[in-house]
């Protein structure tokens with residue numbers, strides 16, 4: 209049957225040769241995916257990663273990113289979502305029912321707290337907030353209704369590193385699943401599915417039940433892509449999460465997946481550079497009398513330092529990973545206007561949210577509005593968070609130095 213030109217164009221039979229291989233994989237984009245016959249269209253399952261059914265359920269490009277994230281994190285299954293916050297919301301909604309209770313650390317990622325306080329409350333799901341640096345407080349808050357415990361290491365903005373091993377042991381002993389926001393660790397600072405790998409030779413891996421990541425941060429590395437992931441080793445938990453993910457119609461664009469695949473090979477180098485920059489800045493900040501406290505887990509007197517050392521400093525990596533974040537508490541005798549002027553006069557640091565890209569960022573936060581109670585381990589003052597990019601650290605320190613003149617007692 210001879211076909212018309214447009215039909216021949218659409219059904220053209222050229223195929224890329226087998227055996228073509230290059231550093232960056234091809235981008236497979238689809239809503240429709242062709243089936244060879246009707247039987248095949250009926251037999252393929254949407255959650256089965258050995259075949260393809262429809263674009264929302266994935267293409268070879270998204271399956272590849274899922275697998276690479278599992279390799280990085282030590283997980284078995286991964287799901288991709290449009291943002292880190294969408295990954296958090298998906299976990300909350302997939303695992304909690306009316307009448308259940310969820311526990312959150314007081315230093316959790318702010319929008320996760322807001323989601324739990326506002327959206328879950330509306331659905332009759334209750335919450336309690338615990339102090340991440342106090343295992344006894346977590347133990348006291350667990351009740352028969354607790355169905356999920358959120359963990360975060362280090363905590364958002366104030367960067368306290370919790371004793372994850374004790375937290376996971378406690379939740380395991382009560383049969384409560386744990387979800388770790390592992391954006392800061394990025395799969396590099398510690399192994400969330402095997403917290404005892406360093407030194408412990410017992411075969412039992414002690415790990416969290418699932419992790420979420422803002423791939424927006426280090427995996428992307430460019431400050432230009434938004435994406436999130438959920439990773440687990442647990443088959444039954446994955447089935448539950450993947451079913452909800454499918455019902456919600458969550459999916460990601462393959463060009464964004466490609467951008468993350470592009471970023472992943474250099475993630476360790478970028479993480480180490482941002483980490484080294486942050487440590488040098490933390491050391492410099494400690495010397496400045498305007499700052500009454502410097503929050504960075506590698507500093508011996510920072511909250512959570514001992515837990516960070518235990519979990520992140522392994523024989524394999526004695527220096528320990530610590531990401532590119534450092535917060536300072538500015539002495540309360542300076543006004544908010546002065547602190548804002550300090551931030552605004554920085555040239556190399558830009559004012560902005562997020563982190564993990566090439567450009568260093570600064571943001572001022574009010575601790576009082578972020579916490580239930582002012583934590584005993586934090587000095588009173590005004591918090592400024594610095595996120596280090598990939599610049600030369602000498603330029604970053606010179607930039608901070610020139611802006612300091614705004615912090616003078618009137």
Ligand SMILES: *Cc1c(COP(=O)(O)O)cnc(C)c1O
Nearest residue numbers: 291292293317389391422424435
């Ligand atoms: C940025 C961030 C998120 C959210 O990621 P988005 O992709 O920006 O929605 C979640 N958790 C932590 C700890 C983050 O820093």
